[in-house]
Amino acid sequence: MSNASATLTVWASAWLAGAAAPDDALDALTAWAPVQRVHAADPETAAQTGLPGPGAGTVGAAALFTTLRRSTAGGRAGSGAEVRLVLPVAGDVRGLPAGTSFARAALAAGEGVLVPDAGLGLVPAAEGEEALRWVVHSLPVDVPPAEHVGLAEAEHALRSAVRDSARALDELQVAREDATVRQRIAAALRATPQPEWPRGVPPRALRVLDQAQHVGAILEAAAQDTPGGAWSAAAADAREQLLRPLWTDVRTAQLAAVAESVRVLAAHPSQR
Known part of the structure; x- marks a missing residue:
């Protein structure tokens, strides 16, 4: 993410x-x-x-x-x-x-x-x-x-998304049917660029960004048409309904973390 x-x-x-x-x-x-x-x-x-x-x-x-x-x-x-x-x-x-x-x-x-x-x-x-x-x-x-979404509120929602995304893998039988799913999640995280951030970015914002990235990788794995993925239109719709609110939580967390970073950096320009 x-x-x-x-x-x-x-x-x-x-x-x-x-x-x-x-x-x-x-x-x-x-x-x-x-x-x-x-x-x-x-x-x-x-x-x-x-x-x-x-x-x-x-x-x-x-x-x-x-x-x-x-x-x-x-x-x-x-x-x-x-x-x-x-x-x-x-x-x-x-x-x-x-x-x-x-x-x-x-x-x-x-x-x-x-x-x-x-x-x-x-x-x-x-x-x-x-x-x-x-x-x-x-x-x-x-x-x-x-x-405006506060960072604490976004982080709380993201923690719930972490639990829900793990359940999503199980409910969709992705983890059970595809033995490589965990490896694919880890590979996706390794492949994502890791840019440097300015000095003064709040540690909590960085933690939320990292969590959002991890949950996003899990959701992408759950969304793929693997052997444990959707076999029918009804199953595909159920998968979409399950994952959509989790993706919203991930985007909201990233928006909140970036907005908080911007606010703090703008308020303390002498940190360079």
Whole structure:
């Protein structure tokens, strides 16, 4: 359940608040791909940001950070700006500015970064294993306020999800019928990039992010059509009904952990 948008949200927030060095922020993104490519989604956004438009080439992540600084704070270090993670899926599009190209792209990707002060939204797309493309969208409408979920509340829900996801494996007979499921969960966790985080990120937030990643790996195993998976339409529907609320808990926990990290870093910019 870890993703590049969470990494960018935390590091961009820290950098805009003066709590992180730019080189450290750029290095953190390379955990997802060694090459970062950035361009605007359309000519209007290109004119607004100075980024290349579609078909006009790309620039590196340094230009993205510069664009955010210029768009939010006029280049003043330490001023900070709101940067927000979104993790939309069908049926759960909280936080998305409706009817925008960003909303459509973020829903398709399952992730994105909102910068309301700049009127911008960013969506990543992997290009093989070597490159990650960030497409920058302008937001012509007001961004709805963030839905606040406390970290303690999210952590409690996630602990329940840990227990429920273990039961889900048993009820779906995944663990019993597929002897490799535990190995697949461990392999998925090992394969997930582990970016560095800025100094000052609350340990509790990091713990919740780790728990969310682990539960997400369990749920992905439970969702696969293994020998213990769904054999019929009715079984597939039962599986979906069982796993959907657990996925919601995982996304909520990650959103809460990232939001708390952003809040703390913005409040204590001298930690760099």
